[in-house]
Amino acid sequence: MFRNSKFSTFLLLLLTYLANYRTESTNFDQEYAKEILSSAQQEKDWLVSIRRKIHENPELAFQEFNTSALIRSKLDELGIFYEYPFAKTGLVAQIGSGSRPVVALRADMDALPLQELVEWDHKSKLDGLMHGCGHDAHTTMLLGAAKLLHRRKHKLKGTVRLLFQPGEEGGAGASHMIKEGALGGAEAIFGMHVDFTNPTGSISSVPGPILAAVSFFEAKIVGKGGHGAAPHHSIDPVVAASYTILALQQLISREVDPLHSQVLSITYVRAGTALNVIPSSVELGGTLRSLTTKGLHRLQQRVKEVIEGQAGILRCTAHVDMKEEKFPPYPACFNDEGLHEHVERVGSLLLGAENVKKGKKVMAGEDFAFYQEVIPGEIFNIGIRNEAIGAVHSPHSPYFFLDEDVLPIGAAVHAAVAEIYLRNHSHF
The missing domain is CATH 3.30.70.360 (Alpha-Beta Plaits)
Known part of the structure; x- marks a missing residue:
């Protein structure tokens, strides 16, 4: 009887502690989400200016010299450490303690041999070249994440490596980045791609096979x-x-x-x-x-x-x-189930559960798959669809256009995915 009474008291205390812990944790997460989104929105003008500059000056695979120089100049202004070059024009920035756990974020930089047919103030200045797949936005959002993470560097419970990668469009740039050590000690990697089928402010993905x-x-x-x-x-x-x-x-x-x-x-x-x-x-x-x-x-x-x-x-x-020298075969993208669930949780926290959608498998290719052959990875989509401004066309279309409201949202999602991953996997 005495033992049962002590056990009941202990169980009650444990349940009370867990309930309080969950409440405190929930409150912390909600405050964190508001803070990171607010910080990102304050950088919208900065992000838009970077994206437009990249968009006006597109560069093909492994020729992204000006894009790379722009990224490095922004990192220099922010005081963020980086290593250069990787895969000819790529670079890797690093933020945090320098110790484990280490998580990687990746953005691609190259444009397409495509004539832009969208008439707007910041269309491509180069005939026959266009950022028609959103890589200009990918690069900008990762730079935004770098800025957000750098502000919080003393709170990071590990290290974030930010991979700015050349040559995704057929050049297998990811494989070159890997061979030259870009992953460092990363144990997981996340990538994000714009998606014209879902509205701005939403994300989507699926676990397992996703791209061909x-x-x-x-x-x-x-x-x-x-x-x-x-x-x-x-x-x-x-x-x-x-x-x-x-x-x-x-x-x-x-x-x-x-x-x-x-x-x-x-x-x-x-x-x-x-x-x-x-x-x-x-x-x-x-x-x-x-x-x-x-x-x-x-x-x-x-x-x-x-x-x-x-x-x-x-x-x-x-x-x-088989054209393997000019167009190296890409492996299939396979999303790690645990990392997929992590992205869904972070997305729900920042954007609301209603804006985390089930993705679709498609037979397009992505060289992010090379990273996934080495370490667990998750590539997910972020919506850019906005019919009011004509952001309704698919990538690789000369009419491709995106909603720039996505830029601070993507920066915040990138940063939160990395920071919360480190918090959940820290051993301290």
């Missing part, structure tokens, strides 16, 4: 040219190419589990130009995609086998190039 493994290929089927009136004197590569294209379409429908997402698209065919001449060769090419990296590797192998085999059946020869 991607590669490209080109093939040349060689026969023997001749006059169209005497096809028996030729070895017709057009017929061989036709059979080849049809055979390639069977790889997905007949060799892949219907529950495994894969894509094979032939995107061009080039042959002769004369109406009465059978050409000596046909060129074709396209892209391969799979929600698993293993699936992409198998698809690459089968594409080569099918093209060479079909050409041989019709007495032609084939040369297949």
Whole structure:
């Protein structure tokens, strides 16, 4: 009886302590959310000016010299330590104690070979180049997070590494950053991408596979040219190419589990130009995609086998190039479940649960996947859709436009994701 009474008293005290702890923790989190969002909003003009300067002066993969110089100048003004260069034009800033735990945030810097067709005061000043995928916003939001985190550096329970990365658009810049040590001792990494399908002020993601493994290929089927009136004197590569294209379409429908997402698209065919001449060769090419990296590797192998085999059946020869030097294959993005839940919790805290949405898997590629092959990672989307200003077009469109209200929101989310991660994983 005495033991039961003592135990009951102890249990009551424990429950009271836990209830008070939860209340204090909730109050602290709410105050933190208000503070970080307020601080970020105060920097909106600063963020907008940076984003517009980057947008007006787009640079392609591994040519981001002016963008990199601008970032470094802002970090110098803020007194934030950084290392440079990584992957030719990239850099890594570091904020915090320098000790573990270490978490990384990443933004890409490169633009697209695209002519901007949006008429506004800050459109691209360079013909044929455009920030048509939002990397100018990614870079700006990470700079904003750097400023917010630097103000709170003495409160950080660990270290944040901020990766400003070149060459995402086909250059596999992430793989070069990794090889040159950009991750340092990071145990987790977060990335953020703008999303034209969701409204500004919302985020979305999914755990597990989210973006495809991607590669490209080109093939040349060689026969023997001749006059169209005497096809028996030729070895017709057009017929061989036709059979080849049809055979390639069977790889997905007949060799892949219907529950495994894969894509094979032939995107061009080039042959002769004369109406009465059978050409000596046909060129074709396209892209391969799979929600698993293993699936992409198998698809690459089968594409080569099918093209060479079909050409041989019709007495032609084939040369297949997977374009790995110019367009390195990207692995699939796979979001760590624990990090995904962390982003959802932080997003709910800052933006409200109603603005944390379930994301969609898509067959686009992202070189953030290279980081996820080394350490756990989470890439999530942040909404930029605003119909009133025309922010409704998809990335890689010449009409792509974004709502600049996203800039302080993204900066705050980036900063909070990192700071709360360190708080939750600190051993002190």
